Amino acid sequence: MRLTALLLTFAVAACATKPAANLSAPAAVGAVDWTKATPVEVQLDEFHFRPETLRFATARPVSLVLINTGSVEHRFVAPGFFAQSVVKPGGAKPGSDGVTLKPGERVQIDLVSTRADTYDLECTETLHPMLGMTGTIVVTP
Numbered sequence: 001m002r003l004t005a006l007l008l009t010f011a012v013a014a015c016a017t018k019p020a021a022n023l024s025a026p027a028a029v030g031a032v033d034w035t036k037a038t039p040v041e042v043q044l045d046e047f048h049f050r051p052e053t054l055r056f057a058t059a060r061p062v063s064l065v066l067i068n069t070g071s072v073e074h075r076f077v078a079p080g081f082f083a084q085s086v087v088k089p090g091g092a093k094p095g096s097d098g099v100t101l102k103p104g105e106r107v108q109i110d111l112v113s114t115r116a117d118t119y120d121l122e123c124t125e126t127l128h129p130m131l132g133m134t135g136t137i138v139v140t141p
């Protein structure tokens, strides 16, 4: 009887502590009000990101709108930035090869930043970074 009670106590304690250990990320995402996402537009052309510097705050939802206003294909590649960000449920999180946009294409990514840092941005199309297609994403607390 006493052993059963002891085992039950352990079981309850295990159940109570296990989810708590992994709770921070899902809880933070669950608390995000996506209807309050701030629109941030970035234009890609030959051969610039406009603007070249993006500034976000952690835990604030942003509706990142990428528009290729140029006449050739461009990419928005920022693996470090996307790795720390949480994308709105149902949305696709860009991988290390970023987002590829054909001329005239528009892509919207709703996301929240979780880690303050400075992240590199570049278009990885051949020669584009050398021609000026680089940028910086600054995330502040």
Ligand SMILES: [Cu+2]
Pocket (backbone or CB within 6 Å): 045, 047, 073, 074, 075, 123, 124, 125, 128, 133
């Ligand atoms: Cu480019």
